[in-house]
Amino acid sequence: MSATLSRAVSGALGGVPSAEGALLWSLVLLPAVAGGVLVLSGGGRRTAGTYTRPGGRGRTAPVLAVAVAAVTLALAVAAALTRPSARTGFVAGGPLALAADGLSAVVVVTVTAVGLLVLVFAAADIRAERPRFFGLMLLFLAAVLVTATATTLTALLLAWEVMGATSYALIAFHWRANEPVAAGATAFLTTRAGDLGLYLAAGAALAGATGEPGRLSLDALPALDRPWLDLAAAGALVAAFGKAAQLPFSFWLSKAMLGPSPVSALLHSAAMVAMGGYLLLRLHPLLEAAGWAATAAAWGGALTALALGAVALAQRELKQLLAASTGAQLGFVALAAGAGGLAGGTAHFAAHAAVKALLFLAAGCWLATRGTDTLSALRGAARRPWPAGLPFVVGALALAGVPPLSLWATKDEILAAIDAPALFGVALAAVALSALYAGKALGLLLRPAPPGAHAREPGPGRVRGLPLLWGLPLGLLALGAAVLGALALPPLAGALKRSLGAPGEPSAGPALMLATAALSLLAAVLAAVLAARLPEPRWARAWLHLETAAHAxxxxxxxxxxxxxxxxxxxxxxxxxxxxxxxxxxxxxxxxxxxxxxxxxxxxxxxxxxxxxxxxxxxxxxxxxxxxxxxxxxxxxxxxxxxxxxx
Missing domain, CATH: 1.20.5 (Single alpha-helices involved in coiled-coils or other helix-helix interfaces)
Known part of the structure; x- marks a missing residue:
């Protein structure tokens, strides 16, 4: 099916694709076409209550979406192994060009794997308007894949726009209520403000290029003359910080929590928010050529990790805590891109995707079964049912940086690339805060519920028990959260550095790894024991009043x-x-x-x-x-x- 689709589209574009070109076009077009068909196909039958009983198309939409995602994952693995490239005309001087290199190979496999598991979870979680939901998720996935493989600004801008539009539609999926629509608009407009930076970079590339061929190629940006080089670097920073919810754009993450739980899981783990960090890794040569831009990326990421770590620690709702931690963890990716730790940033990207998808899906389980994600009301939730509780514990320990789980090693690989003492101190404080807010969540959810307290009885539209389709993705994501740190450890760390073209990057030594392990373990245990008494400053609980400042x-x-x-x-x-x-x-x-x-x-x-x-x-x-x-x-x-x- 995918090969036929690729041949048809390539024929319409006026060319016959090569075998490797057909592979890449199939990778991005299969979910795009399938998603478009589902979105246009309509929804299920309306019934009383919260959910809609699926009609014929509603029953087949999840099956089709999961099947398409599985085939897309297979294509992503094939692309990661063969490293294909594809190119076709689009606008004068700006073709659509895609390629799978060392960085995009890791990203496309991560995105498609997480996307598949989230869609499996959603098959049991989403009951209303299934064709529209699963169609939008596939379109979203396709846009992310184009973003990850784009080698020209035209391809990147096209995917960037579709990714932003579909994220709005997914956050505002329950469009009959005012709050999700307002939340989607806040996310869309905030990220759109940052997206203008990408157009600034494209304008600088057009104005500063010395020759016509390849002037919109991402690889050509570091060769720009000043001031075009500085303009392109500034635009890339703004665009990436907006998508990755780095300071001062972070507040939109809080609003995005009103979307369905599978949307939060995909958007926060491997998709739109993560693509901001990916863009900084991809454009590291541009940041390095500008000089000041690499320093700005490193400090911006470190300060965001520190500030949003405090925000996460002050939250009283699980999804809000996880949302703040997303911006904080992607701050480490931005720090890696600025400090020159590409391998550590890439490994952290992949490991964080598994950890954050796992934690959001577990939160979605409790929101569906208990009707709340308030931490005080979720006491004892991680004790049973164990198919949700045990994976959550694994994910939270990984988020805390407790060895030997994944984010312990990836954070150390990033810290090893920092050569400025002040920057290292800020990053180390952010590592400690990661352990504190993850430990807080663990302490509250593992603590026995007060005597006489009962979970809220499932009402209309609530789920009774834990569906099997929820346990499977949670278990697989927990496995990823446990083992993906191997990407930052020998021998895989060396292979990853060679694949990224950065074989000389420093690696964390035993002293650093032992020190961060002790720090994270101590902070996590302390936070778990004192979970109910940890400080919750109002300025941090209100997300640093960033939304108020943006309004003002x-x-x-x-x-x-x-x-x-x-x-x-x-x-x-x-x-x-x-x-x-x-x-x-x-x-x-x-x-x-x-x-x-x-x-x-x-x-x-x-x-x-x-x-x-x-x-x-x-x-x-x-x-x-x-x-x-x-x-x-x-x-x-x-x-x-x-x-x-x-x-």
Whole structure:
């Protein structure tokens, strides 16, 4: 199916694809086409209650989506092994070009694997409007895959736009309620503000390129001359920070929690938010060429990891804690991109994807069965049912950086790349905060529920028990959360560095690894024991008041300016337009009168005079010969007389 699809599309584009090109086109087009078909196919039958009983299309949508995701995963693995490339025309000087290299090979396998497991979970979790949901998820997945494999700015911008649009539709999936729609709009507009940076980078590439061929290639950006190099680097930083929810864009993550749990799991783990970190890893040569941009990325990531770690520690809802931790953990990826730890950042990207998808899906289980994600109401939730509780414990310990689980080794690999003492100190403090907020969640969810307390009884639309389709992805993700740290340990760390073209990057030594292990373990145990008494400062619980600041510094001035411009339009431009219209109408009336009484009468007079002259000229034409002789004699006599007078 995928090969046929690729051949058909490539034929429509005017070319016959190579075998490796067909593989890449199939990888991105299969979920895109299947998702589009599902979105356009409609939904299920409406019934009373929260859920919709699926009709025929509603029952087949999850099966089709999971099957497409499984085939896409197989294609991703094949692409990671064969490293194909593909290229086709799009706009003048800006082709759509895709390639699988060392970095994108890790990313596409991570994205498709996590996407498949999230869709399996969603097959049992999503009951309403299934074709639309699963179609949007596949379109979202396709956009992420194009982002991960794009080698030109045109391909990257196209995928970036689709990714943003589908993320809005997924966060606002329950569109009949006002809150999800407002949350989706907040996420969309905030990330769109950052996305302008990518257009700035594209403009700098067009303006600063010395030659036409390849000027929109991502690999050509580091060769730009200043100031275009600095503009491109600044634009890339803004775009990546916006998507990855780094400071000051972080607040949109809190709003995104109103989407369905599978959406949160995919969006926060391996998809849109993670793509901001991926973009920084991809454009590391550009950041390094600019100099200041690499430093800005490193410090921005480290400060975000520290600040959002404090935000996560202060949260009282599990999904809010996990959302803040997403921005914090991607801060480590940004730090790696700026500090030159590409292998550590890539390994952290993959391990964090498994950990965060696992934790969000576990939170979704409890939200569906208990009707809440408030930490105080989830006491004892990690004790039973164990198919959700045990994977959550594994994921939370990995998030805390407890050895030998994954994020312990990946964070150390990032720390090893830092050569500035102040930056290292901030990053180490962020590592400790990771252990604290993960330990807090563990301590509350493992603590026995108070005597007499009962979980909320499932109401309409709530799930009773734990469906089998939930336990399977949770178990597999827990396995990934446990073992993916091997990417940052010998011998896989060396192979990953060679694959990324960075064989000389430093690795964490035993002293650093033992120190961070002791720090993380101590902080996690302390937080678990004191979970109910840990500080929750208001400024941190309110996400640093970033949304309030955004309203004060950006939204409100924009609205004030818009209202002033509207008043100027009404008072000046509108009146000027009406006055100009009246003047033009009067001038048109005068012109019409001049035409009617001047030009028309003149034309009519000329016509009447010509007609009268014609009538006079026709009178001598009698047809009688003697009249013509008389006229000739008269003319001859007149001529003779004229000659005599002129002599």
């Amino acid at each position: 510094l950006a939204v409100r001035p924009t609205l004030v300016t818009a209202r002033a411009l509207a008043r100027f339009d009404d008072a000046v431009l509108h009146r000027a337009a009406l006055g100009a219209a009246g003047t033009v109408r009067r001038l048109a009336g005068w012109a019409a009168a001049a035409d009617r009484f001047g030009v028309d009468r003149l034309v009519q007079g000329v016509a009447d005079g010509t007609r009268r002259l014609g009538e006079l000229a026709r009178r001598p034409q009698t047809g009688q010969l003697h009249h013509y002789y008389a006229q000739a004699l008269t003319l001859l006599a007149a001529a003779v007389l004229l000659l005599l007078l002129l002599r």
